[in-house]
Structure formats: C-alpha cells, structure tokens
Amino acid sequence: MVPRAVFHGTLFLYILLKILIDRTAKKRYTDNRKRKSGVTVLKYDVVVIGGGVTGCSIARELSRYQLKTCLLEKTEDVCSGTSKANSAIVHAGYDAATGSQMARFNVEGNRLMGELSKELDFDFIRNGSLVLCFDEADRPGLDALLERGKANGVPDLQILSGDEARALEPNLSDEVVAALYAPTGGIVCPFGLTIAMAENAADNGVEFRFLTEVQNITRDGEGWRIDTNQGPVTARYVVNAAGVYADVMHNFVSEQKFTIVPRKGDYCLLDKEAGGLVSRTIFQLPGKMGKGVLVTPTVHGNLLMGPTATDLPDKEATATTAEELSDVQTKAQRSVKNLPLRAVITSFSGLRAHEEHHDFILGECPDAPGFFDAAAIESPGLSSAPAIGAYIAGLVADKAGAAQKSDWNGTRKGIVRPGPLPKEQRAALIKENPAYGSIVCRCEGVSEGEIVDAITRTLGARSLDGIKRRVRQGMGRCQAGFCTPRTMEILSRETGIPMEKICKNAPGSEMLTGEK
Amino acid sequence: MQQHDIVIVGGGPAGLAAAVAARKAGVQDILILERDGHLGGILNQCIHNGFGLHTFKEELTGPEYAARFIEQAMAENIPCKLNTMVMDISPDKVVTAMNREDGLFEIKARAVVLCMGCRERPRGALNIPGYRPAGIYSAGTAQRLMNIEGFSVGKEVVILGSGNIGLIMARRMTLEGAKVKVVAELMPYSGGLKRNIVQCLDDYGIPLKLSHTVVKIDGKERVTGITLAQVGPDRKPIPGTEEYYRCDTLLLSVGLLPENELTREAGIAMNRVTGGPDVSDSLETSLPGVFACGNVLHVHDLVDYVSEEAALAGRNAAAYVQAGERAAANPVPLTAKDGVRYTVPQTLDTANMNDKVVVRFRVGDVYKDRYVSVYFDGERVLHRKKNVLAPGEMEQVVLTRQQVEKYPELRQITVCTEVE
Numbered sequence: 001m002v003p004r005a006v007f008h009g010t011l012f013l014y015i016l017l018k019i020l021i022d023r024t025a026k027k028r029y030t031d032n033r034k035r036k037s038g039v040t041v042l043k044y045d046v047v048v049i050g051g052g053v054t055g056c057s058i059a060r061e062l063s064r065y066q067l068k069t070c071l072l073e074k075t076e077d078v079c080s081g082t083s084k085a086n087s088a089i090v091h092a093g094y095d096a097a098t099g100s101q102m103a104r105f106n107v108e109g110n111r112l113m114g115e116l117s118k119e120l121d122f123d124f125i126r127n128g129s130l131v132l133c134f135d136e137a138d139r140p141g142l143d144a145l146l147e148r149g150k151a152n153g154v155p156d157l158q159i160l161s162g163d164e165a166r167a168l169e170p171n172l173s174d175e176v177v178a179a180l181y182a183p184t185g186g187i188v189c190p191f192g193l194t195i196a197m198a199e200n201a202a203d204n205g206v207e208f209r210f211l212t213e214v215q216n217i218t219r220d221g222e223g224w225r226i227d228t229n230q231g232p233v234t235a236r237y238v239v240n241a242a243g244v245y246a247d248v249m250h251n252f253v254s255e256q257k258f259t260i261v262p263r264k265g266d267y268c269l270l271d272k273e274a275g276g277l278v279s280r281t282i283f284q285l286p287g288k289m290g291k292g293v294l295v296t297p298t299v300h301g302n303l304l305m306g307p308t309a310t311d312l313p314d315k316e317a318t319a320t321t322a323e324e325l326s327d328v329q330t331k332a333q334r335s336v337k338n339l340p341l342r343a344v345i346t347s348f349s350g351l352r353a354h355e356e357h358h359d360f361i362l363g364e365c366p367d368a369p370g371f372f373d374a375a376a377i378e379s380p381g382l383s384s385a386p387a388i389g390a391y392i393a394g395l396v397a398d399k400a401g402a403a404q405k406s407d408w409n410g411t412r413k414g415i416v417r418p419g420p421l422p423k424e425q426r427a428a429l430i431k432e433n434p435a436y437g438s439i440v441c442r443c444e445g446v447s448e449g450e451i452v453d454a455i456t457r458t459l460g461a462r463s464l465d466g467i468k469r470r471v472r473q474g475m476g477r478c479q480a481g482f483c484t485p486r487t488m489e490i491l492s493r494e495t496g497i498p499m500e501k502i503c504k505n506a507p508g509s510e511m512l513t514g515e516k
Numbered sequence: 517m518q519q520h521d522i523v524i525v526g527g528g529p530a531g532l533a534a535a536v537a538a539r540k541a542g543v544q545d546i547l548i549l550e551r552d553g554h555l556g557g558i559l560n561q562c563i564h565n566g567f568g569l570h571t572f573k574e575e576l577t578g579p580e581y582a583a584r585f586i587e588q589a590m591a592e593n594i595p596c597k598l599n600t601m602v603m604d605i606s607p608d609k610v611v612t613a614m615n616r617e618d619g620l621f622e623i624k625a626r627a628v629v630l631c632m633g634c635r636e637r638p639r640g641a642l643n644i645p646g647y648r649p650a651g652i653y654s655a656g657t658a659q660r661l662m663n664i665e666g667f668s669v670g671k672e673v674v675i676l677g678s679g680n681i682g683l684i685m686a687r688r689m690t691l692e693g694a695k696v697k698v699v700a701e702l703m704p705y706s707g708g709l710k711r712n713i714v715q716c717l718d719d720y721g722i723p724l725k726l727s728h729t730v731v732k733i734d735g736k737e738r739v740t741g742i743t744l745a746q747v748g749p750d751r752k753p754i755p756g757t758e759e760y761y762r763c764d765t766l767l768l769s770v771g772l773l774p775e776n777e778l779t780r781e782a783g784i785a786m787n788r789v790t791g792g793p794d795v796s797d798s799l800e801t802s803l804p805g806v807f808a809c810g811n812v813l814h815v816h817d818l819v820d821y822v823s824e825e826a827a828l829a830g831r832n833a834a835a836y837v838q839a840g841e842r843a844a845a846n847p848v849p850l851t852a853k854d855g856v857r858y859t860v861p862q863t864l865d866t867a868n869m870n871d872k873v874v875v876r877f878r879v880g881d882v883y884k885d886r887y888v889s890v891y892f893d894g895e896r897v898l899h900r901k902k903n904v905l906a907p908g909e910m911e912q913v914v915l916t917r918q919q920v921e922k923y924p925e926l927r928q929i930t931v932c933t934e935v936e
Contacts, residue, residue: 269640316736320645322753346640348648423612427620434616439551439601443777479638481654485661499667504650508737511650512661513764514668 040231044070044207046396047226047235049214049249051078053190053382054374055241056197057389062239063204064393064410065402070235071198071206072228074213075506077466078459079194081243083382084469085267085318085350087307088190088298089281091380092129092182094149094157101360103152105384105391110184112386120200121414122192123299129185129281130165132335133178141285145180156183171277171337185281189299190382191469192414197389199458200412204405208459211507214242217252223370224253237396239372244315244353246361246375253368258361260376262315262351265307266324268332271343271477275301282335293331295339300472305332305339307350320349345477352378362388363395372396415453415471419445440490441483443476451487455494462495464488465505484511519624521545521837522830523611525602525778526631528557529819530810530826532585534629537830539592543837547623548589548596549613555589555596556582557633558656559819561663564684566711570820581819605782609805627805627833630779630793631826634811636681637771644676646733646742655681655769659688668692670765674742675699676730678706678713680817680908682769687716689767696720697761700728700744702751705882707771707908709817729753730766739764772815782806789858790814796844797861797873798832799825804841807833814860814876817910821876842868848926855879855886855905855933864929866920876912877931879905888913891930892923905933 046062048055051073059071075081090113096102117124133142142159149157158181165179166172172179202208209230216227223236240249247260275297284292295305308324325347333339355361355376365371374392377384396402418426418436430437435449454461454470461467464474464487473487474480480487488502488511503509521543524531527550535548554560559567562578569575572584589596600615611623636654651670653661658669659681673694675682678701686696699717704727706713717724725744731753732743741762745753774791785794785802792813793801800807809829810822836842845867850859859877875890883905890898890913898913905911913931920926 268643318736319647319732319734322643322645322731325643325645342641344640344643345638347643347645423620430614430616430619434619437614437616437619438599439614442551442601442775445603477638478635479640481636481638481657484653484657485665489665499665504737506737509650510738512667512669513671 042070042231042233044068044233044235045400045402046070046237046239047072047224047233048239048241049226050241050243050246051075051198051208051210052081052083052241052243053079053194053197053385054243054377054388055239056194056201057385058239058241058374058392059201059206060197060204061389061393062396063201063206064404064408065397065400066405067397067400067402069206070233071201071208072212072214072226072233073208073210076210076463076503077461077469077505078198078208079191079469080465080505082350082353083190083194085348086190086265086382087267087294087296087379088187088304089129089294089296089383090124090186090188091383092149092157092185093152093154093380093383094145094180094182096152096380098148098151101362102380102384105360105362105387106380107153108387109380109384110186113186113188113383116386117188119410120193120196120412122196123189124186124193125299126184126186127280127297128181128183129283130160130169130172131180131182131283131285132165132172132176133285134173134175134334136177138285139178142178142180145285149180149182154182154184157181169278169280169282172282173335173337175334187281187296187299188382193382193385195459195470196412196414200410202458203412204408214249217249217371237370237372237400239374239392239396241374241377243377244351246353246373246377247355250365250373250375253371254365255367256365258355258375260353260355262312262317263354263378264310264312264317264349264351266320266328266347266349267304267306268325268328268344268347269298270303270305270340271345272301274303274340274343277303277339278336284331284335292334293328295332295336300475302345305329311354312351315351318349318351320347324349346479353381354378360384360388362391364399370399415450415457417450418447440486441473441476441480443478444472446471446473446483448490451490452494455491461491462497463503463505463509464491464511467491517610517622517624520547521625522547522627522629522833523623523625524548524629524631525605525611526550526557526633526812527552527555527596527598528631528633528810529559529582529585529822530633530812531557531629531631532582532589533823533826534631534807534809534830534833535594536585536588536592537827538629538834539594541831541834543834546594548594549600549602549611550596550598551601553599555586555598561656561660562684563663564688567819570818571823585823602778605778605806607783607803627807627836629826629829629833630801630806630808630812631810632775632778632812634772634774634815636768637773639768642768642770644730644733647736649733649735649737649739651735651739651765652733653765653767655679655685655767658765658767659685662688662692668694670694670763672697672763673765673767674730674744674761674763675767675769677701677768677770678708678724679769679771680708680712682767683708683712683716685767685769686722687720690720690722694765696722697763698723698725698744700725700730702729702747702770703727705906705908709908710906731758733766739766742766772811774812774815776812779808779812787858787862789852790860792860794862795860796847797864797869799829799861800832800836805836814858817908821910825876844868848929850875850929850931852877853930853932855881855883856931857907859931864915864920866926869917869920871917873915874912875915875931876910878907878910879933880907882906883933887934887936889932889934890915891932892920892926893928899934
C-alpha cells in the first residue's frame with residue numbers, strides 16, 4: 001500500500017510535470033511566434049486579407065516570390081463569400097467602360113483563364129456568349145456594346161440577326177431581333193478556380209489561417225499590425241482582398257475613405273435535365289425592361305439564371321426573397337423559350353462588393369504606403385481574378401524588392417474524378433483504391449474516395465460545404481438528402497471532429513443538436 | 517460478362533417482394549443489387565409501427581416488415597450484392613454496377629425489375645426564400661440521422677408539408693424531447709394519411725396549419741426562426757398573415773419523387789404525372805423485359821401495396837424469362853379524367869390480361885360523396901360511391917377479365933370521378 005500522502009504528492013508532481021512538458025511543447029509549436037508586449041505576434045512579409053477568388057489569386061502569385069506570406073480568412077474555408085455565389089461567368093470584356101480597370105483586367109483575365117485552367121486543373125469552358133436585343137429601338141445599344149468591346153480589345157465580336165442567333169441557340173426567344181456574339185466568353189467553376197489557386201499557393205509556401213477575422217489594422221514601424229480574433233499579426237505589407245469588407249479594412253488605415261455597398265443578386269439553379277437548353281451564356285441588353293438577367297449553362301451541366309440587383313446595408317444579408325426569385329424567373333423566360341421552371345433545384349444569393357464609382361480599386365493606398373487594395377471587386381471580378389492577382393503581387397514584390405523563387409511550381413492536379421473516365425480506367429482506379437467504387441452522392445455520382453481526397457489534400461475541407469465545393473457532393477437534384485449522413489460520418493472519421501461538431505460551414509452551423 | 521436471368525435494381529420492399537415472387541414462379545437465376553449496406557431500404561429507418569396490416573394482418577414496425585421479406589429472400593437463397601450502385605442500364609439490358617469489391621462490372625440480364633424507390637423533394641424545388649443555414653432537413657434525412665445514427669437533429673422544430681414522413685417525424689421528434697411547434701401545409705388538405713394526422717399530430721397537440729407556407733428562413737449559421745404565412749387559392753402568400761416561429765430546425769416533407777435516373781437514361785417512356793415509367797398491366801415498361809414496381813413506378817402510401825405490386829412485377833419478369841418476349845396483342849390505353857390525376861398501369865392488354873387487374877390512382881383534390889367511375893369507351897362499367905377521396909390516399913379499382921371480354925371492340929378505358 002502506498003501511503004495516501006505519498007500518493008497525492010506523486011500525483012501533484014505528475015500533474016506539475018505534465019503542465020510543464022505541455023507548455024514546452026506548445027512553445028516549440030509556436031517557434032515562429034515572437035513575444036512582444038506580452039502577446040504572441042505572428043510575423044510575415046505579406047498578409048493577404050480574404051480567401052476569396054481575388055485573395056487566393058494574389059496569394060498564388062505572391063507565392064512565386066521569396067516572401068513569407070500569410071492569407072487570413074474569417075470563415076472556415078476559402079471561397080465562402082462572394083466567390084461562391086455568383087454567375088460563374090468569364091466575361092468577354094465588352095461591358096466595362098473603355099479605359100477602366102474593369103475593362104483592362106477583364107480582358108486580360110479572360111485571356112489568361114484558358115492556360116490557367118490547364119495549369120491548375122479546374123473546369124473552364126469557352127462557350128461563347130450572346131447579348132440579346134429584343135427591340136429594334138434598342139439596336140443602338142447593341143452597336144455601342146460592339147464598339148466598346150472592340151475598344152477594350154475583345155476579339156472576334158460580331159452582331160448577329162435574330163435568326164442567326166436562333167440558328168446558334170434554337171431555344172432563344174422568337175422576340176430576339178439581334179444579338180452581340182462574343183466567342184471568347186466563358187464559364188468557370190468558381191469554387192474550382194478559387195480552391196485551385198489557394199491549394200497551389202499553399203503548396204508553394206503560403207500559410208492560410210482560417211477562422212481569423214481582422215479587427216483592426218495599425219501602423220507598426222515600417223509595416224502593419226493586424227489585430228485579429230486569434231491574436232495580432234504583423235506584416236511589412238498588407239493586401240486588402242476582403243470583398244464586401246474591403247472598405248472596413250481600407251478605412252482602418254486610410255483617410256481617403258470609401259464605402260462598399262453589398263449589392264445582392266438572387267439566382268436559381270436548374271437540374272441538369274435543363275442544362276442543355278442553351279450552350280452559350282445568354283445575356284440581355286439593358287433596355288426599357290431593366291438590366292435583365294442571364295441564362296447560362298454551368299461547367300457542371302446545370303442551367304443557372306440570375307442575378308437580381310438589390311443594394312443592402314448588411315454585409316451578411318445573403319437571404320433570397322420571393323420577389324427577387326420570381327423576378328429572375330420572369331426575366332429569364334424572356335430570353336429562352338420553354339424554361340422548365342419546375343426543374344429548379346436550389347436558389348441562392350451572393351453579394352457584389354459594389355463601390356459607387358463602379359470600378360476596381362487596385363494598388364497601393366496613396367496615404368498608407370505598404371497597404372495594397374484589391375477592393376470594389378464586383379463583376380467582372382471573377383473573370384479578372386487571374387490578372388488582378390498577377391498585378392497586385394507584382395506591385396508588392398517590386399516594393400519589397402523580392403526575388404522569384406527558383407523552385408516555384410505553378411501546376412496543381414485536381415481531385416481525381418472517376419465519373420467521366422472511360423469504364424476501363426475507372427475500373428482500374430477502383431482496383432487501386434476501392435473507395436472510388438463506393439458511391440456516396442448518387443445524384444452527382446461522387447464516391448467515398450473523392451470525398452476523402454477533398455478532406456485530406458492541401459487545405460482540405462473541414463465542413464460539409466467545403467466538401468460540396470470541392471467534389472459536388474450534395475449539389476445534385478436531391479440537394480444532399482441522401483448523402484448528408486454518410487458524408488458527415490466520413491468527415492468525422494477523417495478529421496476526428498465528433499459527429500455533433502460537424503458543421504455545414506462556419507462554427508455555429510452544427511448539423512446536429514445532440515450526441516448519441 | 518456475367519449473365520443473370522433477372523436483375524433486380526434495389527433491395528427495398530419492392531425489390532425483395534419482386535425477387536421472392538420471381539423465384540417462386542420458377543426462375544432460379546436472380547440477383548438483387550442494393551446500394552445500401554443492408555436490405556430493406558427506407559423501411560429500416562421507419563421504426564414506427566403500422567406496417568403490414570394488409571399483408572400480414574398485424575401491425576409491424578418498418579424493420580420488422582422488412583425482416584419478413586428478407587427472411588423469405590434468404591430462405592429462397594436469392595443472392596444479392598450490397599453497397600452496390602447501379603450506374604447504367606442499357607437498352608439491351610446490360611446493367612453496369614459498381615462496388616468496392618468487384619469494382620466496375622457489367623451484367624447481361626434477360627429481365628430487369630426496377631425497384632429504386634423515391635427521394636424527397638428538396639427545399640430548392642419550392643423556392644423558399646431566405647438564408648441557407650444548417651438545420652434544414654428533408655424529413656427522411658432527419659429520420660435517418662435520428663433512428664439509424666442515433667443523433668438529435670433539432671430541439672425546436674417547424675415542419676413544412678404534411679406528407680407522411682413529416683407527420684411521423686413530428687411524433688418521433690416530440691417523443692425524443694423536441695418541441696414541434698407547428699406543421700404547415702401549402703394545400704388546403706393534408707398530403708398524408710388521415711390516420712397519421714390523428715396519431716402523430718392530434719394525439720400530441722401539434723397544430724396543423726393548412727393553406728400555409730414558409731415565406732422566410734432566418735439564421736445565418738443555424739436556423740433561428742421561420743416565418744409562416746397563409747396562402748390564398750392561388751397558393752401565393754397573403755400579406756399581413758405572417759407569423760414568426762422561433763426554431764432551430766425546419767423539416768421538409770413536401771413530396772416524394774420516383775428515382776428514375778436509370779430509367780430515363782435507358783430511354784424508357786416516362787409518365788409526367790407519376791414521375792415513373794409508363795407501364796402495361798404486366799408492369800412492363802416501354803423497354804421489353806424491363807419491369808417497374810413500388811415507389812419508382814408511383815409513390816405509394818402503404819408498403820403493403822408496394823409488396824403486392826412488386827410481387828406481380830416479379831412474376832411477370834419470371835414469365836418473360838420463361839416464355840420470351842410477347843408483344844402486347846391489344847393494348848388499350850387507360851385515361852385519367854375529371855379529378856383522377858393518373859392511373860397505373862397506363863395500358864391494359866385485353867388479350868393477355870390476368871383474371872383481375874388492379875388499377876391504382878390518385879385524385880387531385882379532396883372530394884366528399886363522389887363517385888369513382890370507370891368507362892369502357894362510352895359505357896360506364898363501374899360506379900362506386902366514396903365518402904371521401906383525398907390526394908393523400910391512393911385509390912384503386914379492380915378490372916376483371918370477365919368484364920373486359922364483354923367488350924371485344926374496347927379502345928379506351930377511362931377512370932374518373934363523378935358528382936352523381
């Protein structure tokens with residue numbers, strides 16, 4: 001028998017020792033942190049704020065340089081704000097005013113997108129686009145668009161008659177009297193693009209910090225101190241790609257204030273049975289019926305229609321409204337005949353980061369040297385992202401005098417998709433990894449192997465929405481009815497997150513309210 | 517390539533009954549392909565009782581009802597492949613399937629019975645506006661998480677739609693300690709069985725609000741509340757009737773859709789009203805040798821009728837294998853009219869029909885004291901008074917060979933409702 005006092009003494013010593021060991025381990029873990037006035041501060045050369053398509057593109061371009069770069073994202077994953085809810089269009093570039101940043105970066109982004117989609121293995125189709133004119137009286141508007149497109153440097157534009165347009169797209173409305181055809185217009189997977197750029201940036205050394213919300217930015221010597229909900233961070237340079245919050249970030253450091261007004265757009269997504277109704281992206285010429293909505297196939301074979309445009313004061317107000325959804329449907333029917341509206345499988349809304357001057361705010365902030373804005377990125381922001389990324393990263397690298405890395409690898413392989421493979425190849429893949437033979441999401445034919453890949457790869461998914469955006473689990477016609485429980489189990493198994501803590505997206509979106 | 521006489525796609529109640537009946541009719545070489553890890557389908561998560569009153573003359577739970585058929589299939593030594601997804605059925609009846617063990621494989625089938633069941637209509641199909649937070653479940657998904665996985669999916673619940681799964685879940689969640697605040701139904705009548713409204717709502721004091729719908733969902737991360745509004749005869753919300761309910765969960769029970777992806781891709785003729793394939797009285801689809809039964813054919817209320825229908829499909833698949841293809845000698849179309857939304861089957865081969873053919877149908881509205889009538893061309897051959905007809909309750913009439921033989925020139929069979 002061990003005397004009680006001795007036992008207690010041993011236990012006390014053990015606990016003390018354990019605490020000390022744990023603290024030492026923690027200290028080792030945070031070896032890149034430096035104690036400063038009592039708080040741990042993370043130090044970087046560059047901090048990019050925002051993990052949307054713009055921030056991720058900038059991060060990837062910055063990863064070319066010998067710079068210690070970190071991207072801060074307030075949610076649990078990249079591509080979870082405006083970048084996840086938009087038209088998924090790569091605009092040709094005839095829309096924006098000639099000479100504007102929008103025009104320049106759109107045309108350049110469009111030009112870069114094809115090559116980038118091969119380097120980074122994401123879905124992009126140059127399907128061409130048509131702007132429809134329904135009234136002879138609006139013809140001058142269409143001609144003006146053509147001229148502007150030419151001035152912006154958009155190649156191969158031409159005006160078609162109504163019949164010529166219908167010959168290309170037999171389901172176009174009989175009302176169409178003319179159309180502007182832009183063969184360079186395209187469609188892209190916005191999740192695929194953003195996630196690919198983020199993964200490639202991370203593979204090339206950029207650190208990603210999620211659930212990290214920037215609360216203040218102040219001068220810190222030559223550089224910046226960024227206060228976050230996870231503690232302070234310092235950086236020589238800050239890039240503001242905070243989307244609808246870009247004004248908040250900018251206004252922390254600059255006296256030349258601006259305001260981002262979230263401009264909400266509602267969309268309806270139709271089942272793949274309707275995906276073939278049109279093969280090009282169909283816009284409407286702004287006319288007496290208002291701005292109009294687009295109808296487009298998606299790279300995944302669905303049909304998308306939208307958006308509306310409603311200015312809101314709330315930067316999180318992504319709620320659709322009955323009026324707007326109905327408006328989308330009514331307007332879309334004007335472009336395309338026989339739209340099967342009963343085939344709507346989901347609706348959603350996104351917030352454009354609109355600023356009153358309606359142009360991108362790009363570059364170093366004049367009264368805050370070392371602070372770079374990539375702000376007011378509304379449409380054509382997705383199209384422009386590759387070009388904006390290269391431009392901003394170039395500015396930062398020049399300022400920093402940073403050299404390029406010799407071992408930078410700009411290519412990335414996406415998640416293996418067995419579905420579209422020929423039968424023999426698919427069979428071989430299943431033989432190699434049986435998890436590819438186990439279908440979890442029936443509607444989109446997504447296997448367990450793909451879901452595991454989405455979770456375990458670079459910047460792997462930590463939420464159901466993260467998995468969905470990487471492999472399309474739950475994006476089909478049953479909208480995750482069947483596959484939700486199984487996907488939750490796989491996510492829990494692969495990450496060790498208990499089932500009752502599995503979230504749809506950010507913390508607070510737990511799927512379950514109680515354990516077993 | 518493997519070959520089998522009959523391949524049954526789906527091992528739920530329809531697939532099991534079809535397999536057992538086909539075996540009893542003398543076909544040895546049968547294979548069931550099931551995507552889940554167990555036979556029995558959705559019955560496994562239906563742990564409430566009320567199954568089997570017609571088939572077994574007793575009240576069973578879903579798993580018990582399934583077990584009866586699984587035992588029969590086991591006794592008949594009918595092979596099945598579990599965790600196996602059918603990817604494709606070709607017009608020449610090559611079934612492509614996939615699982616972990618066998619990888620991707622093909623089976624040449626002489627006959628196929630489609631038993632894929634149905635799925636739930638999702639939120640998107642209703643265009644319910646608002647945010648897209650966690651806590652919005654189709655009733656069946658919630659049922660699976662609760663009854664199979666053993667988790668709680670919500671504490672304060674609003675249910676939209678009075679389909680049977682929603683009604684059953686109202687009771688189930690109440691029993692598990694959740695507060696079910698209200699069940700809202702867009703239509704002026706319930707889509708579920710009367711007995712479920714009594715046993716699952718009335719007995720627990722859960723209000724059912726007819727002609728109501730969800731007009732807003734609040735909550736950015738998890739549902740925090742929903743707004744209901746009354747709808748007018750045009751099913752559009754009436755301004756000023758909004759009522760807010762605080763809740764963390766919205767369950768949807770707003771309709772079931774037959775799962776016919778494989779059927780459509782095989783080029784089989786589909787029916788717009790049922791969402792299932794068009795079938796003859798032998799439950800054969802437009803592709804000879806391919807039969808359909810259960811919820812993939814049309815959504816049923818009672819599993820007993822699924823089993824009965826599936827047994828017929830199984831016997832006919834067996835006959836097809838044994839006797840070979842037999843073109844319909846005299847297919848007479850059945851037409852649904854005046855309040856009857858559809859019939860199954862859609863054609864009746866008067867030359868080769870069984871002694872009795874059950875014609876199942878649903879009405880499009882609630883009718884009191886109406887007649888169900890059947891016309892052979894212009895002549896009324898059946899006229900039966902019903903106290904209540906409701907869309908939530910499947911109806912049937914039985915046509916006999918004896919009756920049909922009296923009309924050798926028959927061109928058209930019409931099933932309708934009549935006021936008198």
